[in-house]
Amino acid sequence: MTQSLTIRRPDDWHLHLRDGAMLAAVLPETARHFGRAIVMPNLVPPVVTGDDAAAYRTRIMAALPAGMTFEPLMTLYMTEDTDAEDVRRAAASGLVTAVKLYPAGATTNSASGVRDFDKVRGVLDVMAEIGLPLCVHGEVTDAEIDIFDREAVFIDRVLDPIRRATPGLKVVMEHITTAQAAQYVQAGDDSLAATITVQHLMLDRNDMLVGGMRPHYYCLPILKRRDHREALVKLATSGFSRTFLGTDSAPHPTHKKEAECCAAGAFTAPIALSCIAEVFEAHGALNRFEAFVSLNGPAFYGLPVSDDTLTLTKGDPLDLPTKITAGPDTVTVFDPGRPLHWSVA
Ligand code: DOR
Ligand code: ZN
Secondary structure (H helix, E strand, O other), X not given: OOOEEEEEOOOEEEEOOOOHHHHHHHHHHHHOOOOEEEEOOOOOOOOOOXXXXXXXXXXXXXXXXXXXXXXXXXXXXXXXXXXXXXXHXXXXXXXXXXXXEOEOOOOOOOOOOEOOHHHHHHHHHHHHHHXXXXXXXXXXXXXXXXXXXXXXXXHHHHHHHHHHHOOOOOEEEOOOOOHHHHHHHHHOOOOEEEEEOHHHHHOOHHHXXXXXXXXHHOOOOOOOOHHHHHHXXXXXXXXXXXXXXXXXXXXOOHHHHOOOOOOOOOOOHHHHHHHHHHHHHHOOOHHHHHHHHHHHHHHHHOOOOOOOEEEEEEOOOOOOOOEEEEXXXXXXXXXXXXXXXXXXX
């Protein structure tokens, strides 16, 4: 039986680091394990321009504790006013790795996102030309579409038309949650990839809703029914090369999660790798764990695989952290509701 796993140092292809005291609190939790992360731009106000991204990158590096190594891969928040030439410059200088598309109103801090996708045609064309990936929050926001259907409808109504109209555009379907998304990414060509979170591989909506509502499991896109989770696990553990870990670790103060109107997001960073190893082991796929967390992402983004390694060892059930402190607040760490046995050495 495998008791120790040494892999190339993993990356997180979708991460929320926030700013200020929250950034200082959560950054070490990621940098402890992950070499790089795609950093989400949904701050208030959002990271829209190259100058915004440069300033945010400086704040991230200033918050990194001495002795830790970590490379933030910056993204720009696409608005209907995004300047294609600014995107071109920010990409050419190496400052940004991707542009993020939030449909307006889809999730936390998405009010400045895109309502009319025709308005971003010019930017998408430039991105296709220069090979800059588009990271997509794939949910429609129409009030008449049920929250559990919003991802599948987005694929048909928005994503597929965008991809047909912009041949060659590299697209990452972020935090996919449905069998339809798993099917769509597999049917796509080499320009299409998908990230999957920890919680969507471990939980379904019953875990969130049966026997009482668990706010720390509430995230967007929302957890779906069990057969969707099973489709995601099958995809992740299959060795399919165009899917990789994007934790979407999204810290909120505990009081905003345990509230009448609960903020969306699960703070998974501290235990993400332990969780993923547990899932892969349960499905007899530990030999494909490294591809999912360390190899497939760099291959899609055209970046080198890490030269560093990381070792996980298997032992008694871990004592899981419950909360971290962020300025005046705490942030509750994701609890997968089952024992974890793999720890990072
Ligand atoms: O659950 C989520 N939280 N989903 C998102 O898309 C955004 C994120 C956040 O920023 O808190
Ligand atoms: Zn996110």
